[in-house]
Amino acid sequence: MADEAPQSGDAGTVRLARTAEGRPLLGDEDGFVPLASAGLDGVDDALAAAVGGGGGGGGGGGDASGAGALPSLDDLPASRTPADRLSFGVPFDPGKLWGIGLNYADHAADLEETRPAEPASFMKPATALTAPGGPIRLPPTEETARVTAEAELGVVIGRTCTDVGEDEFGDVVAGVVPVIDMTAEDVLQRNPRFLTRAKSYDTFLVVGPWVSAPVSVDRLAGTTVRTVINGETVSENTVDRMLFPPEELVGVHSRVMTLERGDLISTGTPGAGVIEPGDTVRAEVEGVGALEADVVGDD
Numbered sequence: 001m002a003d004e005a006p007q008s009g010d011a012g013t014v015r016l017a018r019t020a021e022g023r024p025l026l027g028d029e030d031g032f033v034p035l036a037s038a039g040l041d042g043v044d045d046a047l048a049a050a051v052g053g054g055g056g057g058g059g060g061g062g063d064a065s066g067a068g069a070l071p072s073l074d075d076l077p078a079s080r081t082p083a084d085r086l087s088f089g090v091p092f093d094p095g096k097l098w099g100i101g102l103n104y105a106d107h108a109a110d111l112e113e114t115r116p117a118e119p120a121s122f123m124k125p126a127t128a129l130t131a132p133g134g135p136i137r138l139p140p141t142e143e144t145a146r147v148t149a150e151a152e153l154g155v156v157i158g159r160t161c162t163d164v165g166e167d168e169f170g171d172v173v174a175g176v177v178p179v180i181d182m183t184a185e186d187v188l189q190r191n192p193r194f195l196t197r198a199k200s201y202d203t204f205l206v207v208g209p210w211v212s213a214p215v216s217v218d219r220l221a222g223t224t225v226r227t228v229i230n231g232e233t234v235s236e237n238t239v240d241r242m243l244f245p246p247e248e249l250v251g252v253h254s255r256v257m258t259l260e261r262g263d264l265i266s267t268g269t270p271g272a273g274v275i276e277p278g279d280t281v282r283a284e285v286e287g288v289g290a291l292e293a294d295v296v297g298d299d
Contacts, residue, residue, distance in 0.1 A: 013219075014070045015210035015289070016046045016175065020087040020131065027210065028073050031080025038071050043092045043211075046070060047174040047261055050213035051158035070213060088209035089131045091177065092156065095262040097124040098253060099152075099181060099199060103244055103268025104237050119244045119252050124199050132208035134293030136182060138277060139201050144184035149295075150269035151227040151283030153220075153239065154179040155246050156211050157263040164254040166217075169247040172259070175213030176220070176246075178283040178291035179266045180206040182275075206281075207264065212288045217247050219287070225270055228282040235271020242268065 015027040016035075024035035024043045040046050049070050073080065101120040130136065138147055158174025182204035187194050226236035239245065244252070249265055275281060277297035284290045 013212050013214065014050075014073070015212055016043050016050070016070075017086075017091045017208070017210035018043060018089045020089045022089060025086075025210075026070065026073065026076075027080070027083065030073070031082045032086060033073055033076055033078035033080055037076045037078040044261065047092060047156065047158045047211070047213075050174040050211075052171055052214070083209075087133070090129055090207050091209065091211050092262055094126065094129065094207065094264045095157075095260050096257075096264070097126065097128070097205065098122075098249075098263070098265040099124055100244070100249060100266065100268040101195075103242050103249075104270050105241060105243055115243060119249055121249075121253065122195050122199060124196075124205055127202055128200055128205040130203040130206050130293070132206065132291055132293065134203065134206060135296040136180070136206065136275070136281065136293050137203045138275070138295065138297055139184065140298045144187050144198075144201075146184070146186040147275055148183050148185050148272035149227070149229065149275045149281040150181050150183070150235075150272035151225055151285070151291075152179040152181055152266040152269050153223065153225050153246070153285050153288070154207060155215075155250060155265045155267060157250075157259045157265075158261055160258060160260050162254050162258050164251050164259075166247040166251050169250055170214065170216045172254075173215055173246075173250060174261070175211040176215050176285070176288055177207055177211045177264075178209075178285045178289055179264075180281050180283045180291055180293055181266055181269065183272065185274075205266075206283075206291060206293045208291055210289055217245075220246060223288070224284075224286040226284040226286075227269060227271055227273060228284060229273045229275065230279055234273035235269070237270030239267075241270075 025032040188198040
C-alpha cells in the first residue's frame with residue numbers, strides 16, 4: 001500500500017509506477033490506470049516520453065527521440081484504481097545508482113564535517129535495491145551494530161546524455177522519486193574508505209512508490225524532504241538548502257560518464273536516524289510522494 005505526503009506543487013504531473021507483480025501503471029493524485037491505456041509498453045518507454053515535459057533549453061547530447069509529455073489520465077479510456085488499494089514495486093529498472101553525501105549545509109554542520117567543495121558522490125550496487133514496504137533487512141550485529149536511514153529526493157534520468165548544462169536539466173531528466181538510503185555508520189567510522197561497503201548491504205536502498213513527472217528546476221525549488229522514523233520527524237530541509245542542487249549534480253556526473261535512461265541520482269539527505277528491528281522508516285518528499293519501509297533483523 002502507499003501513503004500520501006503533502007502534494008502541493010503536484011498539479012499537472014503524472015506518476016509512473018509498477019505493482020508489486022510488475023504491472024506498469026500511470027497515475028495522478030486520484031489513482032492509477034494501466035500504462036498500456038496510454039499506448040506505452042512499459043515504464044522505460046514512459047521515462048522517455050516524460051523527458052522534455054518539464055521545460056528547459058538545449059539538447060544535452062545523446063538521443064532526443066521520445067521527447068514530449070505523458071498524457072493526462074482524464075484523456076484515457078480507463079478507470080482509476082486508488083493508490084491505497086495497490087501494492088507497489090520499484091517503479092522502474094534503475095541503471096547506475098549514484099548517491100551524494102553531505103549535500104545539505106545543515107546536515108554537514110550537524111555531523112561536524114567539512115562542507116565539501118565538490119559533490120561527494122558514491123555508487124551503490126543494484127542488489128541494494130528493495131521495493132516500497134521493504135523490508136529493510138539489517139545485517140548481523142557482528143557485521144554492523146549501527147545502521148541509519150535517511151530520506152532523499154531521487155532524480156531519474158530519461159535519456160542518454162553527456163556534458164549536460166544546468167539549463168538542460170528538464171531535457172534529460174524524466175522525473176523524481178522518493179528514496180530511503182541506509183548506511184552502516186560504524187563501518188564507515190572505522191575508515192572513510194569503507195563508504196562503498198557501508199552503503200552496499202542488501203536492501204540498503206528503497207525506491208518508490210512512483211516517479212513523478214515531468215520535472216523542472218522551478219518545480220523543485222523549495223521542495224521539502226523529510227526523514228520520519230516511527231512517526232517522528234528526525235530531520236527535514238528544503239532542496240534550495242542543498243550545497244549542490246539537482247541540476248548541478250546531473251551536470252557534474254554527466255561530465256564524468258555517460259548517463260542513461262533509468263540512472264538514478266539520490267541527491268543527499270537533510271538528516272538520518274538510527275534504525276532497529278521493528279521500526280518503520282518513511283521518506284516524505286513534498287509534491288512528489290511518500291515512501292515507507294519496515295525494518296527487520298537478520299534472523
